[in-house]
Amino acid sequence: MNQQTTTRERILREAERLFVERGYHATALQEVADRVGITKAALYYHFSSKAQILGDLLDPMTSELEQVLTDALDQQETGGVAAVRGTLVTGWLDVFLRYRNTLVTLLRELPATPSDSFSRLLRTMEYGIEVGAGEGAGIPERIAVAQAVSAVTDPVALMPQLSNEVLRDHLLAGVWRLLPESAPGARRVRGGRPRTVTEEAAGLARELYASGEHTVDSIAARLGVSRATVYRHLKK
Template sequence: MNAGKDSTRVRILTAAEQLFVERGYHATTLQEIADRVGITKPALYYHFDAKADILANLLDPMTSELEHVLDQAFAAAETGGVAAAREVLIPGWLDVFLRSRGTLLALVRELASTPSGAFDRAIAAMERAIVLCAGPDAGVAEQVTMAQVVAAITDPVALMPHLRTDVLREHLLAGAWRLLGEPGDAPRPARRGGGRPRSLSAEDIALARELHASGEHSPESLAGRFGVSRATLYRHLKT
């Protein structure tokens, strides 16, 4: 009896996820879910109280898996430090998200229901950015890397509201260049307008010194590349 109940619950969740992806969460009705499963609407209510309950049951396993990976990463950090934690966390989280692609896609599709096609325009702009910066002859590896860069310079804006805009911008750009494998050759935007001059991170200082020591880069070119004044660059080179 319990096995049959569990089987029906799984079928309901599977059907709901498919419909959420196809039609969006708000546009999907409980009756449509019941019809897709082949049961009555009252029978569906026997398993789930509301549509929100179905969505929660789709998200809960993913969240639990993420928490499990976090626990493993914390354990790894106790013996191996940050590097060991990353080795567990990054591939672990990726695998969880890949297993939950349907649920994640359903949530993204839901955002697409915003009025005036705003979400579609935003997605189209990001797709154009990926194609443009990956290059016309880019393979899968280049396209995925560029998609990672686009995510890397957008997601933290929402996830880290406590950081100042100038600090967040500096580190987002540095991270993007690292993803592209161009920490030394990528042009750094110069500061525009007035306000506080841009400061160099410890990583930028080390890189500037290395490039200057190579003899292939003048202080003036390095100042422009890192978006600081020549005086600021000279001060760090002499320190």
């Protein structure tokens, strides 16, 4: 690992610590530089702004959430919505625990988060809720999955006195109370609208969405599939 990479990682590590200790707004770049043991000018060589630092802390977490979402989608054909939810919620909780300090900063400083990075995170989480709700899901199912996602997000940041191991066990127990059919050992039920579309239909969906004149709901209705199926093909 070269010196430039090492310095950049040290900046990110110390900035994250300061954001947790003092808050994003209250932390000056000079303080970050002092913690790392470099000049402020040297810090600017690696990062053009404090917002870029926060974005670089957030993006790796979002990438891991996206990978979990991809893994959850792979469960649709063989395990149904219950398997999708189990993979999604468990996987996302493990990501949030790994990025616990980043999550603390995010929840405290939402208005200050770089728009591109935060928008990407929101899109990922909204898509995850659609996928977790399942094919043909109504409002109750979507709300239940959204509650489950909140259940594995907020406590990770708001209960710093608890270890990751304790949090994980109790949070998953709470999630399975919200989504009992997705709990380990629960009977899996299949059903719902088609989970796949032809390549021609997928191309049409992307074309309609790109035009800006059609919503995901209207495209799903036109193709006879769920919103989650449309979202999956728009992502490709």
